[in-house]
Amino acid sequence: MFLTVIVALPIAALIWSSRSDGASGFWQSISSSEAVAALELTLAVSGLVALTNAVFGTLIGWTLVRDDFRGKSLVNAIIDLPFALPTIVAGLLVLALYGPSSPVHVHVAFTRTAIFLVLLFVTLPFVVRTVQPVLYELDGTMEEAARSLGASEPTVFRKIVLPSILPGILSGVAMAFARAIGEIGAITVISGNLPYKTEVSSVYVFNQNQSGNGAGAAAVAVVLLAISFALLLGIGGIRRLATRHERA
Amino acid sequence: MPRGFVRTTALGYLLIVLVGPLSMLFWRVYAEGLGKAWTALSDPDTVHAFKVTVILAGIAVPLNTIFGVICGLAIVRKRFPGKGIVNAFVDLPLALSPVVVGLALYLLYGRTGWFGPWFTSHHIQILFSLPAMLLATVFVSVPFVAREVVPTLREIGDEQEQAARTLGASGWQTFWRVTLPSIRWAVIYGVVLTTARCLGEYGAVAVVSGMIQGRTETATLRVQEEYENLNQAGAYGISLALAGIAIVVLVLMTVLRPKEAAA
Numbered sequence: 001m002f003l004t005v006i007v008a009l010p011i012a013a014l015i016w017s018s019r020s021d022g023a024s025g026f027w028q029s030i031s032s033s034e035a036v037a038a039l040e041l042t043l044a045v046s047g048l049v050a051l052t053n054a055v056f057g058t059l060i061g062w063t064l065v066r067d068d069f070r071g072k073s074l075v076n077a078i079i080d081l082p083f084a085l086p087t088i089v090a091g092l093l094v095l096a097l098y099g100p101s102s103p104v105h106v107h108v109a110f111t112r113t114a115i116f117l118v119l120l121f122v123t124l125p126f127v128v129r130t131v132q133p134v135l136y137e138l139d140g141t142m143e144e145a146a147r148s149l150g151a152s153e154p155t156v157f158r159k160i161v162l163p164s165i166l167p168g169i170l171s172g173v174a175m176a177f178a179r180a181i182g183e184i185g186a187i188t189v190i191s192g193n194l195p196y197k198t199e200v201s202s203v204y205v206f207n208q209n210q211s212g213n214g215a216g217a218a219a220v221a222v223v224l225l226a227i228s229f230a231l232l233l234g235i236g237g238i239r240r241l242a243t244r245h246e247r248a
Numbered sequence: 249m250p251r252g253f254v255r256t257t258a259l260g261y262l263l264i265v266l267v268g269p270l271s272m273l274f275w276r277v278y279a280e281g282l283g284k285a286w287t288a289l290s291d292p293d294t295v296h297a298f299k300v301t302v303i304l305a306g307i308a309v310p311l312n313t314i315f316g317v318i319c320g321l322a323i324v325r326k327r328f329p330g331k332g333i334v335n336a337f338v339d340l341p342l343a344l345s346p347v348v349v350g351l352a353l354y355l356l357y358g359r360t361g362w363f364g365p366w367f368t369s370h371h372i373q374i375l376f377s378l379p380a381m382l383l384a385t386v387f388v389s390v391p392f393v394a395r396e397v398v399p400t401l402r403e404i405g406d407e408q409e410q411a412a413r414t415l416g417a418s419g420w421q422t423f424w425r426v427t428l429p430s431i432r433w434a435v436i437y438g439v440v441l442t443t444a445r446c447l448g449e450y451g452a453v454a455v456v457s458g459m460i461q462g463r464t465e466t467a468t469l470r471v472q473e474e475y476e477n478l479n480q481a482g483a484y485g486i487s488l489a490l491a492g493i494a495i496v497v498l499v500l501m502t503v504l505r506p507k508e509a510a511a
Contacts, residue, residue: 002315010352017355056261063258077502084494086448086468089487093269096276120265182345185450202347221348228343
């Protein structure tokens with residue numbers, strides 16, 4: 001009941017009003033060149049961010065579980081920071097470091113690179129946190145066996161470690177991707193939000209609604225909603241696959 | 249060699265993406281002058297913004313805690329039609345853009361929405377005031393407690409609950425004396441995550457609040473406002489306060505994190 005009022009009803013209203021102009025109106029709103037440009041940028045940047053964090057997230061997860069060094073628990077704690085920090089603050093921080101008054105003389109503010117960087121920050125924890133518990137449970141004996149049989153480190157990783165943590169990586173990537181697509185707070189301060197250049201879909205929806213084009217905003221919002229649902233279904237599928245694998 | 253290489257790469261990446269920007273916060277506040285940051289923080293509008301944020305979190309967190317526990321119990325212990333759908337809807341806010349959430353509420357309670365006209369005719373203001381902001385905050389923070397409670401409930405099983413019931417305990421007694429104590433850490437961890445999300449929410453609240461200075465501005469919206477007004481010192485000062493809260497949350501998360509950190 002609570003769920004219906006809080007979550008389901010607004011979603012229903014959203015889908016309803018996106019159809020208020022009829023199917024052709026809906027299609028027109030989605031295929032407006034600005035909306036398409038924003039959606040393409042969003043998907044491309046989010047995909048790139050998810051992949052980058054898949055690689056580095058796995059590396060970090062592996063380092064935190066298998067490696068040992070001083071200050072490890074501190075690093076482990078810091079990973080969660082993007083979950084705890086308001087994303088608009090994250091945006092400001094990336095702007096401070098890589099913006100006009102950058103102390104390292106990297107000035108990428110108001111470009112697509114800036115969007116990429118800030119999304120890396122915001123979505124960092126997902127893959128690390130899904131890979132870590134799986135690696136933990138996978139005790140090192142198989143890896144050691146492979147190593148003693150003469151397998152090189154990369155081979156051990158590819159043949160032994162990767163297959164078991166792949167479901168974890170994938171669901172982490174899907175979550176990171178979903179989060180990147182939906183992010184607005186962090187992006188809004190750093191991207192400059194130039195239509196066709198640095199305007200992502202969530203900002204597009206926001207701006208369209210502010211300027212009174214509710215139907216256009218709703219249409220794009222429904223597309224984002226559909227993507228979120230698809231990703232959730234995908235994650236559910238991965239999880240089911242992984243647990244079946246375990247039982248067998 | 250590869251081990252050291254992997255470690256260096258992993259830590260280097262963290263430095264560039266995470267630690268670098270964070271350390272800038274302290275540097276910038278310091279460089280702009282602590283006095284300016286303090287002026288911005290003690291500005292009545294800022295104080296009001298923090299109050300609004302605290303009020304929203306103060307209502308949303310208990311609400312979602314109660315809901316999360318009930319929902320977790322329902323998902324794990326009960327069988328009912330449409331369980332899959334309930335499960336999907338609980339997760340939805342995690343994957344959905346906050347702007348979409350805000351827009352959905354905007355359309356539901358707006359002038360032409362389903363509920364908008366009714367509330368208007370009864371002189372109840374939803375949009376551009378606290379109720380809509382609360383609805384938005386509750387929406388985005390729905391999943392956290394439920395998500396933490398579900399795996400714990402699965403793990404502990406229901407043998408103890410059954411034992412309590414056979415010994416004549418009522419449903420309530422079983423819940424308070426058996427179930428709740430065994431899931432309490434999961435609940436607390438969920439509460440911490442919910443709180444962090446409520447305090448940091450931006451997108452959903454931005455759409456429905458109208459961002460009226462001194463009235464419907466939350467702390468995060470205030471940061472945006474100061475930034476747009478080119479008051480960098482103010483923006484960084486408020487950010488520092490928010491980051492301080494985030495760090496407290498982070499410490500709590502680390503202390504409370506369910507077991508895998510224990511080893």
